[in-house]
Each structure stands twice: as C-alpha cells, then as structure tokens.
Amino acid sequence: MRAFLCTLAAFLPVFAQAPPPVYVCGRAESAIVIDGRGDDAAWQGARELSPLRDIEGAAIPHHCRIKMVWDDDYLYILADMDEEHLWATLTERDSVIYHDPDFEVFIDPDGDGLNYIELEINALNTVWDLFITRPYRFDDPHILHDWDMRGLKHAVHLRGTLNHPDDTDAGWSVELAIPWSSITSHAHQPRRSQAPAPGSSMRFNFSRVNWQVRPAPGSPTGYEKLPAPESNHVWAPTGKVNIHLPEHWGRVVFSEHPAGEWAAALPAPEDATRLALYRVLNTQLGHRGRHGSFSRELPLPEGMQMSFPAQDFFVLTATCPHTGTSMRLDSEGRFHATAPQEPRPELYLWVHGNTKRSETEWSARFRSYAEAGIGTVIIDGSAERLAELTPLARREGLRVFAWLWALNRPGDETALKHPGWYAVNAEGKSCHLSQHRPFVEYYQFLCPNNADVKQYLLEQVRILAAIPGLSGIQADYMRLPDVELPRALWSKYGLDMSTPSPEFDYCYCSTCRQKFSTGSQPAGDWKEFRLQSVAELFNTLAAEIRRHGLIAACAVFPSPELAARMVHQDWSRFQADLVLPMTYHHFYSKQAEWVIETTKRATEQTQRRIPLAPAIHLPDVPAEELPNLLAALRAAGVPGIALFSDEEITPEHLKALHLFR
Numbered sequence: 001m002r003a004f005l006c007t008l009a010a011f012l013p014v015f016a017q018a019p020p021p022v023y024v025c026g027r028a029e030s031a032i033v034i035d036g037r038g039d040d041a042a043w044q045g046a047r048e049l050s051p052l053r054d055i056e057g058a059a060i061p062h063h064c065r066i067k068m069v070w071d072d073d074y075l076y077i078l079a080d081m082d083e084e085h086l087w088a089t090l091t092e093r094d095s096v097i098y099h100d101p102d103f104e105v106f107i108d109p110d111g112d113g114l115n116y117i118e119l120e121i122n123a124l125n126t127v128w129d130l131f132i133t134r135p136y137r138f139d140d141p142h143i144l145h146d147w148d149m150r151g152l153k154h155a156v157h158l159r160g161t162l163n164h165p166d167d168t169d170a171g172w173s174v175e176l177a178i179p180w181s182s183i184t185s186h187a188h189q190p191r192r193s194q195a196p197a198p199g200s201s202m203r204f205n206f207s208r209v210n211w212q213v214r215p216a217p218g219s220p221t222g223y224e225k226l227p228a229p230e231s232n233h234v235w236a237p238t239g240k241v242n243i244h245l246p247e248h249w250g251r252v253v254f255s256e257h258p259a260g261e262w263a264a265a266l267p268a269p270e271d272a273t274r275l276a277l278y279r280v281l282n283t284q285l286g287h288r289g290r291h292g293s294f295s296r297e298l299p300l301p302e303g304m305q306m307s308f309p310a311q312d313f314f315v316l317t318a319t320c321p322h323t324g325t326s327m328r329l330d331s332e333g334r335f336h337a338t339a340p341q342e343p344r345p346e347l348y349l350w351v352h353g354n355t356k357r358s359e360t361e362w363s364a365r366f367r368s369y370a371e372a373g374i375g376t377v378i379i380d381g382s383a384e385r386l387a388e389l390t391p392l393a394r395r396e397g398l399r400v401f402a403w404l405w406a407l408n409r410p411g412d413e414t415a416l417k418h419p420g421w422y423a424v425n426a427e428g429k430s431c432h433l434s435q436h437r438p439f440v441e442y443y444q445f446l447c448p449n450n451a452d453v454k455q456y457l458l459e460q461v462r463i464l465a466a467i468p469g470l471s472g473i474q475a476d477y478m479r480l481p482d483v484e485l486p487r488a489l490w491s492k493y494g495l496d497m498s499t500p501s502p503e504f505d506y507c508y509c510s511t512c513r514q515k516f517s518t519g520s521q522p523a524g525d526w527k528e529f530r531l532q533s534v535a536e537l538f539n540t541l542a543a544e545i546r547r548h549g550l551i552a553a554c555a556v557f558p559s560p561e562l563a564a565r566m567v568h569q570d571w572s573r574f575q576a577d578l579v580l581p582m583t584y585h586h587f588y589s590k591q592a593e594w595v596i597e598t599t600k601r602a603t604e605q606t607q608r609r610i611p612l613a614p615a616i617h618l619p620d621v622p623a624e625e626l627p628n629l630l631a632a633l634r635a636a637g638v639p640g641i642a643l644f645s646d647e648e649i650t651p652e653h654l655k656a657l658h659l660f661r
C-alpha cells in the first residue's frame with residue numbers, strides 16, 4: 001500500500017499541472033421542466049462535461065454525468081450520479097450539506113477568483129447557497145452565509161430508495177435552473193445582470209462529495225459513516241483537497257449555437273501564466289503566515305515582475321508568451337487580464353520525434369522553438385519516444401501534442417497481421433499488399449468501418465494518453481487515400497486525376513459494402529456513407545481523447561469541401577477541439593493569398609464551430625515572406641497557425657517568428 005501511495009504522489013504534480021478543462025455550453029432548444037429527471041428534449045443533444053477526477057488530479061471511474069445548457073433567463077445544470085446506497089439527513093436550507101453525500105456547483109462569473117457562488121444540494125433536495133467574496137486562503141476570508149440564490153429552481157430524482165440499506169440503489173440526479181440575474185448581479189458587475197454574451201465565458205467547478213457508510217439499523221438513515229475521510233470528485237482538480245482555489249476551475253463558454261451542434265473551444269494557452277501568478281501569491285501568503293510579512297526577495301519565474309506600491313501590498317504582472325495577454329494579480333487576490341488588440345494565434349510545430357539526437361540537442365532545439373514564440377510541438381514517434389521527449393519540451397515551456405497516425409499506419413506490425421483491416425479499392429485491391437498500394441509504399445490505409453480497427457486505434461489513443469504531461473493528441477491521416485491528388489502532384493505520378501479512377505477510390509472492403517447495404521444511409525449515397533464513416537471514427541477517437549482531459553486535434557485537407565472531394569474527409573462534421581488544415585499552397589499551384597482565402601472560406605463553412613490552425617508548408621514560404629503571411633492569418637482571426645515541420649524550419653524562419661512575437 002505504501003509503495004502504491006508513493007507512486008501516486010509522484011504523479012500528482014503532473015495532474016495538477018493539467019490545464020483547466022473547457023466546456024462549450026449550447027443553447028436550450030426547447031423548454032426544460034425542473035423535475036430532476038432530465039428527460040426533456042433540450043437535454044438530449046447536449047454533450048457531457050469531461051469526467052470528474054479526484055480533487056488532487058487522479059483519474060477515477062466515471063460515475064457522474066453532467067450537462068449544461070442555457071437560454072436568455074436561466075442556466076440549466078443536470079447531474080446524473082451512480083450510487084448504490086442513497087442516504088441523506090439534512091432538510092433545513094443552508095445546513096452544512098456536504099455532511100451528507102451531495103452535488104456542488106461553484107460559479108466565478110468574472111473569473112477574478114473573488115466574489116463567487118457556491119451551491120450544494122443533497123438527495124432530499126435541500127440546498128445550501130452562499131456567496132464568497134474572499135476565499136479562505138486569506139487571513140480574513142469573507143463568506144455571506146445568508147445569501148440566497150433568488151429564483152433558483154431545483155429538483156432531485158432518486159433511482160432507488162432513500163435511507164434504506166436493505167436494497168441496492170441505482171443513483172440519483174439533480175436538475176437546476178439558475179436565473180442569470182442571481183449569478184451576474186451579485187458579482188460586482190452591476191451592469192451585467194442578464195444572460196452572458198455569446199462567446200463569453202465564466203469559471204465553474206462541480207464537486208461530488210461522498211462518504212463511506214455501512215448499514216446501521218438503529219440510525220435515522222439506516223447507515224453510519226465509516227471513520228474515513230470523504231471523497232471529493234471534481235470537474236477541475238485543484239491539486240489539493242481544497243476546492244476554494246478558483247484559479248484552477250474550468251472555463252464554460254456560452255455558445256450561440258443549439259446544444260446539439262458541435263462547437264469547440266480551446267483551453268487558453270494563457271492558463272499557464274495565470275496559474276504561475278497564483279503560485280507566487282500562495283507562496284507569499286505562506287511566507288506572511290510564517291514571518292509576518294511578504295518577501296521582497298522571492299525568486300520569480302522568468303518574465304514575471306513584482307512591485308510593492310504600499311508597505312504590505314504587492315502587485316504581480318506577467319505577459320502570456322503565447323497570446324500577448326498581460327495579466328495582473330495583487331496580494332488582495334484581485335486578478336485582471338488585458339488581451340492585446342488582435343490576439344496572437346498560438347504557433348504549432350510538427351516535430352519528427354524519431355530523429356536520433358542527444359537529450360542536450362533536443363533540449364536546445366525545443367528552447368530555440370520556445371524562444372521564437374512557438375507554443376506547442378506536435379511530436380510523432382512511439383509512446384516510449386514521446387515519454388522521453390515530452391518532459392524535455394515541457395521544461396522549455398512548450399505544450400506537447402502526440403501526433404497519431406490514424407488510418408494510414410505504414411509498417412504497423414500488428415495491423416499487417418490482419419489483412420482484413422485494410423482499405424480496399426473499387427477494383428477489389430487491398431492496401432495490405434505492397435503491389436496494390438496507391439502512389440507510394442507508405443500508403444497503408446486501414447478501413448474506417450472495421451470494428452477491430454476502431455478498437456485498435458482507441459487502444460493507441462489510450463497508450464498515448466497515459467504519457468504524463470501531454471496536452472493533446474493530434475490525429476493525422478483521418479481519411480481515405482486520395483481520389484484526387486493536389487494538382488501540383490499529378491505530373492509527379494504521371495496522372496490526370498480530373499475524373500475519379502476506381503484504382504484510387506477506397507473503401508470497397510466487404511465490411512463497408514455490407515454496412516452500407518444494411519445501414520440507414522439512403523441507398524446509393526455511397527460517397528455520403530464514406531464521409532460519415534470517416535467522421536464517426538474520428539468522433540469516437542476524439543471522445544476518448546477528451547475523456548483523458550486532452551485536446552482532440554486533427555490535421556486535415558485545406559477546406560471541408562476540398563477534403564471531402566479529394567480524400568473522403570468532410571471535417572465540418574468532425575467534433576474536434578482544433579483542426580489544422582494543411583493549406584500548402586504550392587501543392588495546389590497557388591500563391592500565398594490562397595492560404596488566407598481558403599482559411600476564411602473554411603471558417604465560414606464551419607460557422608466558427610471548430611477552431612482552426614491553418615498549416616504552412618515551410619519550404620514554400622521564404623523567411624522574408626513569413627511575417628506577412630502570419631500577420632494576414634492573425635488578421636483573419638484564427639486561434640492558431642501550424643508550421644510543417646522541424647525538418648524544414650531554418651534559422652531564418654525562427655528569426656522571422658521572433659518578429660511575430
């Protein structure tokens with residue numbers, strides 16, 4: 001047991017460093033009746049929040065499904081919890097509800113870490129609501145215990161019997177309608193008493209407190225608590241058994257789109273800088289607790305400043321190296337962030353992880369990328385390789401995505417043992433066999449509809465997700481082989497691809513043919529069937545990636561319409577947190593302006609529901625032209641720009657990136 005605890009403790013700092021989760025809250029499309037059941041139509045399409053974790057960060061079995069939707073009057077929350085033993089004792093409003101098993105909601109409307117709302121509810125539908133103006137980390141916390149959330153509607157539904165130890169229960173659910181007026185009018189924002197503006201966000205956390213019990217016939221509930229601490233399972237772990245560290249809470253973005261439609265939001269790359277400010281604040285509060293005053297000699301992280309405008313009062317300032325947002329946190333806990341006029345897109349760089357280099361050489365390279373303003377590296381290679389390189393990149397301040405080769409898996413020894421896994425063309429020839437592969441030897445495409453392929457790829461996702469310190473997984477080759485190659489490549493292969501050829505048209509394997517003829521697709525819409533098959537496979541993998549708290553990204557062809565036509569990849573259907581359209585203009589015999597035009601068109605086609613990081617093929621862009629292209633993309637409002645790749649990036653490119661900072 002001791003060894004197990006030590007191992008777990010060694011991982012805790014890694015968990016605690018995971019960026020706070022993000023959830024996109026869609027609009028309710030119809031009325032919701034607050035009866036605790038959550039069976040209203042408006043809930044059906046809404047997505048679940050990422051699974052709860054232990055408050056210190058460890059993953060736990062999935063037992064609590066939370067959804068949120070909103071309309072002009074209310075924020076709605078539904079939590080459905082598994083529970084074998086339903087019990088509760090407290091019936092008086094504003095009792096200390098967490099002495100019973102409960103569900104808790106925390107809302108920091110302006111995200112400044114002060115003036116936030118706490119709401120607790122038990123299985124008897126008893127509520128404790130309170131307003132915290134200054135959290136407990138300060139010597140003089142300020143809590144308004146008699147504050148009431150006016151107009152709150154709340155209900156619980158029990159799937160089982162309460163206080164009845166003789167049977168096994170299934171669980172309980174909580175349904176809440178919180179009036180916007182009660183959230184925003186009390187948050188020191190007198191003018192924001194109504195629903196939030198679409199696209200704006202608030203900080204939230206959710207917690208489920210549970211106690212271990214055993215049957216005790218004499219007690220009022222029929223149960224008695226075991227002498228063990230309660231479990232605290234939360235949406236956004238704080239790294240400590242203390243929920244009142246609001247800087248770690250997750251971000252909920254209020255989307256103008258209906259809850260049933262996919263809309264993604266990226267975790268802010270500036271969270272790392274924000275949390276660094278709070279770490280210094282906590283250190284200083286600890287110092288004052290021990291020595292009676294703040295330290296003026298505290299070593300600060302690079303780029304952070306501390307000033308003392310008054311005797312016992314300091315101000316910390318820092319600028320996010322990725323977005324240029326400047327931030328300020330003072331010793332009273334007031335936080336403020338100012339975004340630059342045009343937010344700076346996050347820069348991504350693909351890195352070939354299998355290249356042989358010493359640890360020192362890798363570190364030097366990662367440092368040069370970070371210094372040039374690159375925020376995230378997308379590294380390929382085995383899981384072992386990624387586990388070696390990830391800490392080196394993180395030490396230089398980079399975020400790391402794993403680069404997963406999805407449907408094209410050249411040289412995959414496991415896959416090669418299963419001929420039936422491979423995609424088949426309209427002539428019946430399989431990618432499994434070397435002599436039948438289209439264009440190049442490394443085109444070894446698998447079938448998107450094969451159930452074993454899906455399980456195998458899910459397993460690859462789980463292996464990558466277990467690497468500590470990863471921020472995301474980026475799928476590549478989430479498509480079928482090219483029915484149509486980019487124009488500039490036709491001469492290379494001596495082909496005219498203006499009309500589709502059966503030789504390059506995949507997947508006609510028996511699994512696909514069978515699924516198509518028995519499926520629900522309209523007969524004859526064979527193209528549509530394959531577009532949907534590829535999208536569904538990505539969405540399955542993306543859900544698994546998010547289940548591990550990671551960003552689900554995908555490298556795609558330049559626009560959904562081009563991608564659908566050329567490689568059966570309609571990525572407007574992808575439930576991705578980020579897509580990286582490979583707008584490699586030379587491949588299409590186009591000029592750099594085409595990158596901007598295509599990006600704008602793709603943004604419109606996806607109605608801004610999917611964040612884009614258009615990708616630049618570095619050999620096609622001389623260093624002197626790079627700043628202009630980056631500036632034009634920034635003006636187009638994309639949240640990211642990707643660069644291909646570390647093998648092609650020159651010292652001149654890196655110097656040009658410095659200008660972009």
Ligand SMILES: [Zn+2]
Nearest residue numbers: 447507509512
């Ligand atoms: Zn197939």
